[in-house]
Amino acid sequence: MVGRERDASGRPLNARPRDGLGRLLPRGETGVPRVPEGLGLTPAETVARAQELLDAGMPFHAHEVLEEAWKTAPEAERDLWQGLAQLAVGLTHLLRGNAVGARSLLERGAARIRPYAADPPYELEVDGLLGWAAGLLGELDGGPEAPRVPRLTARPR
Numbered sequence: 001m002v003g004r005e006r007d008a009s010g011r012p013l014n015a016r017p018r019d020g021l022g023r024l025l026p027r028g029e030t031g032v033p034r035v036p037e038g039l040g041l042t043p044a045e046t047v048a049r050a051q052e053l054l055d056a057g058m059p060f061h062a063h064e065v066l067e068e069a070w071k072t073a074p075e076a077e078r079d080l081w082q083g084l085a086q087l088a089v090g091l092t093h094l095l096r097g098n099a100v101g102a103r104s105l106l107e108r109g110a111a112r113i114r115p116y117a118a119d120p121p122y123e124l125e126v127d128g129l130l131g132w133a134a135g136l137l138g139e140l141d142g143g144p145e146a147p148r149v150p151r152l153t154a155r156p157r
Contacts, residue, residue, distance in 0.1 A: 016031075017029050017030060017031025017032075018031045018032065018034065018060070019031055019032065020032050020056075020057060020058050020060075020061075021058070021059070021060050021092055021095055021096055022060025022061065022063075022092060023096065032058070032061070034061075034064075035053075035061050035064040035065055035068075037068065038068075039065070039068060041065070041068070041069070043069065043073075043077075043121070043122045044122060044123075046065055046066065046068075046069040046081075047122055047123075047124065047152050047153060049062075049065050050062040050065045050066050050084070050088065050152060051151070051152045051153070053065060054088065054091075054149050054150060054152070055149055057095075057149075059088045059089070059091040059092045059095065060088070060089065060092040062088040063085045063086075063088035063089040063092060066081055066084045066085035066088055067081075067082075067085045069081040069084075069085075070082040070084075070085055077121070079112045079113070079115070079116075080112070080113055080116050080121070080124075082109075082112055083108070083109045083110070083111070083112025083113035084109065084113060084124075084129075084152070085109070086105045086106075086108050086109030086112065087105070087106060087109035087110070087113070087129060087132075087133060087150065088109075089105050090102050090103075090104075090105030090106035090109055090133070090136075091106075091136075091150070093105060094106075094136065094140070099140050102136070102140060103137060103140055106133045106136055106137055107133075107137065109133065110129075110130055110133040110134070113126050113129060113130065114126075114130060117130065122153070123153045123154065124152055124153060125151055125152065125153055125154050128150075128151055128154075129150055129151075129152070132148065132150045132151075133150075135148075
């Protein structure tokens with residue numbers, strides 16, 4: 001058995017290609033480009049990039065962008081970014097056919113962003129995202145074939 005790929009600091013990597021929903025593909029296959037680590041995006045850039053990825057049908061990759069913001073955000077914003085990342089990966093699970101995982105992550109993500117609804121930062125549409133998540137949760141038992149893409153801000157496309 002060959003050891004795992006590791007970065008210079010010894011942290012495990014997974015160099016296998018992934019599809020648009022983040023599922024691992026066999027080695028040697030061509031996947032979609034990964035989101036590079038350490039992008040150093042501003043909050044506004046993070047929201048814009050995540051929205052681009054959501055619009056492109058790549059919620060797993062949007063989750064990776066939002067996860068980086070979560071890990072680097074000031075303490076007062078970590079729940080916001082974590083919740084947004086959880087909503088994106090909840091959509092990923094739904095599109096992969098995992099209703100149980102989708103429900104869990106959509107519920108946790110909504111709970112994390114709910115406190116920001118009264119005064120949402122970065123032009124985020126927290127109320128709209130909460131409504132979107134509630135709608136998906138309400139439809140989970142029927143399994144929507146093509147769930148709506150969430151709008152992170154009120155800005156037009």
